[in-house]
Amino acid sequence: MPSLYILIPVAMIFCGLAVWALFWALENEQFKDADKEASRILFDQDDKPSKK
Amino acid sequence: MTPNPPVLTQNHNISQSQAGICFHCGLELNGITDQTIDVQGEQKTVCCIGCKAVCELILAGGLEQYYALRSEFAQKAPIEKKAYLEFDDTVFQEPFCDYVEGKPNRRRAHLILDGVHCAACAWLLETSCKKISGLSFINVNLLDNTCIVEWDEDKQKLSAIVAHINDLGFQATPWSSRAHKQFQAQVEKKQLRRIGLAGIVMMQVGMFSIGLYAAGNQGIDAEYRSLLQWFSALLTTPVLLFSAFPFYQSAWRSLRQWHINMDVPVVVALTLAYVASLVATIRGSGDTWFDSVCMFVFLLSAVRYLDNRARNRFSAQVMQDDMPETCKKLRPGSDVDFEYVPSFSVKPGDRILIHRGELIPVDSELLSEQGTFNQASVNGEFRSVHKTAGETLLSGTINEGEAICVRVVKTAPQSWLQQVQRLASQARHSRPRFQEVSDSVARYFSLAVLLLSAITASFWYIYDSQRVIEISLAVLLISCPCALSIAVPSALTVTNNFLRSRGALVCDDNFIEKLSRVNRIIFDKTGTLTEGTFSIAAQHVAKGIDVELANQIASSLEAYSEHPIAKAFAALNTQPLELHNVKLHTNKGVSAELENKKIRIGSQDFCQALTEQPPPEFNLISELSRVWLCDENGWLACYELRDKLRDHVSSTLDQLAVYRPALITGDSSSGTEKFFSHFGFSDIKTNCSPVYKMDYIRQRQEQGQNIVMVGDGINDLPVLAQADVSIAMCSNNKLAQKESDCVLLSNSMALIPLLFYQAKRTISVMRQNITWALMYNFGALPLAAFGLVPPWAAAAGMSVSSLIVVLNASRLRHSHLDS
Structure with missing residues (x-):
């Protein structure tokens, strides 16, 4: 049971991380356009210069 | 006019001299001022x-x-005075000002107001501004912090009005869709943050509380129990401070006005649960309810968020907000070379390039040969339409085909969608009777809940003092009348938005309720059953005359006339002849010379004056308007015209048979009665003056009939006003209608049965919602009072009951009559 003294603070950290991630996502309008982002991976455009 | 102060009963009076704060804005003085008044x-x-x-x-x-x-202090006034001269600049005014129809020099502006908090602010602003000379109208909308002002251009300047508003301590800025959108986006983000925090914390605290519940059965060291409780308290604090903030705000606002709204029991429950739990945690004994607090906050905010979203679903459709702010204006002489210009700056005559999928920003006519368009946001018609060069494209139409070129015919403020939007913003937001009832029930219920939980608490205090807090908490949570208070507004807004998407603009919040009580429908004729556009029904040619030639002469003559009847002849599509000496005779016809022969077209008397002989015996259909054609040698032909019926008149009247449709028209032509007798009218009256029409309606109202009048809303306004409910058809894309309760934006009559159907459905959904909410509240209350429901289940039960109401209302978004 003493492990709770470590586990609970760890859980709190993850909880805080989750809240931070949600706020960050809202602030960056990650939920604004779900359609575009979902299909963006399908496009081949690559900004990085190709190495070949 | 004596100003009427807004009704704020027994307001908490903050005007009483409070030492140490500013009398006007309520800021703390800290002794640094010597200004008194x-x-x-x-x-x-x-x-x-x-x-x-x-x-x-x-x-x-x-x-x-x-x-x-x-009920709230004013905003701190700015010390510097500004002149706001930019407000007088016509280019600056363009996006948010326009001319009031029918009144020259009367301008109208839409402004966003900052600092308007309560009804007293709105009253102050309105009454004070009405004293400005040259200002003819002002209306402040508290819901979205906007206001509309109308003023006479020659007598007053907008800058002076804006300066006056700002002098009163409010900030007026021009209405702009972008500012409005940003404002809404900010509000929504904040809501989501509150819900998100409550949700995540709810899960974590829930985890801890599972441990605590298990401990209740199996036993746990006091040390670990305390550990779990302390961490739960730590997590719950931000939920109460941040996520539940809107509840506290709303409860405080209503308490200050000596009202009790549904947020008061919510706030009492939250505070009670939190404080009791905190005390138990500190003392190290007793139960904690941190999990119930988090759950309640999360579920309740989520339900309210969903309710808001369901309501705004259709307003998210193409409205003025989504109109493109720039458009591609073609440079003179080029069909491809364009520049981006603000949509409000284009003038009639400019040419604009519209690519596939783009919106037409202002009313225009098609220059390209043809195109395919979707007019769903214009009139609710979802099918694509095909148009050819010269046809009108109203703003809000979407180009579904190839890129096209259009010529602007109206400026942005005069364009269709902008006018619809303005009409919608002037809708009368009176509270429907249903809502008044449910609101007052909810108010008394909130009070009753507080009393009941006090009684319950005192009973349990005597009977089993251990369970007092747990049970009074359950009573408070389970019986919050949230479901009751959203039962009506959620159904109503969903329906209004649904109707808007189908092409019917509801202008009065009472419309649905009034329409559901209607048992008689009365139609006007011209512009209502008919489109007000004429077409040739039959043509009769005298013996020995070539039909083609007669048509050719007739259409060449009518080409000179502006009369609506003349337009019908354009459909004959003939080669024009060369005419000389063309003369227009008002109310008679047109005369001219063709190959040195005098010709005339027009009324029988007008032609007979030339032929000097009685007309030949044609096989005439008696009921239609006639146009005669003759030359100096004799009669040539007779055309019979009919006003084009709207689409679906016959099927619509069949569907409305239970409402015993009647027709009252000012038309005096003998055949109207005969023509419409096939349509299943219960009564037809022709040759009616407006006074007679009003009497006709009044008589039937006295017999206890509830009457809906359908007119074109242009020349029958007093008649529409006499009826219990009025629907205005919109003819020839003219949107001059403010007085009626509902405006149909599409040309089709098929919407009218849908209106009736939707009204009935909405009323029944409201009834279901209210019944369910009452049943839930009265049913659940005793269970909680007898201690049969734990607080977390009470929180869930209340939220679920609200969710059911919201979901039930959202059923109104679809209609199986659609297909």
């Missing part, structure tokens, strides 16, 4: 010369009632 013989302290100036202005206008009635 004489208010009805009393010396009041204000914080700065800005506030003093505003206060003096209010008092000078005899508006001191404001201070007695307001």
Whole structure:
């Protein structure tokens, strides 16, 4: 049971991380356009210069 | 006119001299000011010369009632004075101002107001501004912090009006879709943050509380129990402070006005649960309910968020908000070379390039040969339409085909969608009777809940003092009348938005309720059953005359006339002949010379004056309007015209048979009655004056009939006003309708049965919602009072009951009549 003294603070950290991630996502309008982002991976455009 | 102060019963009076704060804005003075002002013989302290100036202005206008009635302090006034001269610039005015129809020099502006908090602010602003000379209308909308002002251009300047508004301590800025959108986006983000925090914390605290519940059965060291409780308290605190903030705000606002709204029991429950749990945690004994607090906050905010979203679903459709702010104006002489210009700056005559999928920003006519368009946001018609060169494209139409070129015919403020939007913003937001009832029930219920939980608490205190807090908490949570208070508005807004998407603009919130009680429908004819556009029904040619030639002469003559009837001849599609000496005779016809022969087209008498012989015996259909054609040798032909019926008249009337449709028209032509007798009218009256029409309706109202009048809303306004409910058809894309309760934006009559159907459905959904909410509240209350429901289940039960109401209302978004 003493492990709770470590586990609970760890859980709190993850909880805080989750809240931070949600706020960050809202602030960056990650939920604004779900359609575009979902299909963006399908496009081949690559900004990085190709190495070949 | 004597100003009527807004009704704020037994307002908590914040005008009483409170030491140490500014009389006007309520800011703390900290002893740094020596500005005082004489208010009805009393010396009041204000914080700065800005506030003093505003206060003096209010008092000078005899508006001191404001201070007695307001429920919130005013915004701190700016000290510097600005001239706001930019507001007089016509280019600056363009996006948010326009001319009021039918009144030259009357301008109208849409402004966003900052600092308007309560009904007293709105009253102050309206009454004070009405004293400005040259200002003819002002209406403040508290819901979205906007206001509409109308003023006479020659008598007053907008800058002076804006300066006056700002002098009162409010900030007026031009209405812009972008600012409005940003404002809404900010609000939504904040809501989501509150819900998200509550949700995540709810899960974590829930985890801890599972441990605590298990401990209740199996036993746990006091040390670990305390550990779990302390961490739960730590997590719950931000939920109460941040996520539940809107509940506290709303409860506080209503308490200040000596009202109890549904958020009061919510706030009492939350505070009670939190404080009791915290005390138990500190003392190290007793139960904690941190999990119930988090759950309640999360579920309740989520339900309210969903309710808002369901309501705004259709307003998210193409409305003025989504109109493109720039458009591609073609450079002169080029069909491809364009520049981006603001949509409001294009003038009639400019050419615009519209690519596939883009919106037509202003009313225009098609220059390209053809195109395919979707007009769903214009009139609710979802099928694509095909148009050819020269046809009108209303703003809001979407180009579904190839890129096209259009010529602008109207400026942005005069364009269709902008006018619809304006009409919608002027809708009368009166509270429907249903809502008034449910609101007052909810109000008394909130009070009853508080009393009942107090009684329950005292009973249990005697019977089993261990369970007092747990049970009174359950009572408070389970019986919050949230479901009841959203039962009506959610159904109503969903329906209004649904109807808007189908092409019917509801202008009065009472419309649905009134329509559901209607048992008689009365139609006007011209512009209502018919489109007000004529077409040739039959043509008769005298013996020995070539039909083609007669048509050719007739259409060449009518080409010179502006009369609506003349347009029908354009459909004959003939080669024009060369005419000389063309003369237009008002109300008679057209005369001219063709190959040195005199010809005439027009009424029988007008032609007979030339032929000097009676007309030949044609096999005439008696009921139609006639146009005669003759030359100096004799009669050539006779055309019979009919006004084009709207689409679906016959099927619509069949569907409305239970409402015994009647027709009253000012038309005097003998055949109208005969023509419409096949349509299943229960009564037809022709040759009616407006006074007779009103009498006709009044007589039937006295017999206990509830009447809906359908007219074109242009020349039958008093008749529409006499009826219990009025629907205006929109003819020839003219949107001059403000007085009726509902405006149909599409040309089709098929919407009318849908209106009736939807009204019935909406009313029944409202009934279901109210019944369910009452049943739930009265049913659940005893269970909680007898201690059969744990607080977390009470929180869930209340939220689920609200969710059911929201979901039930959202059923109204679809209709199986659609197909």
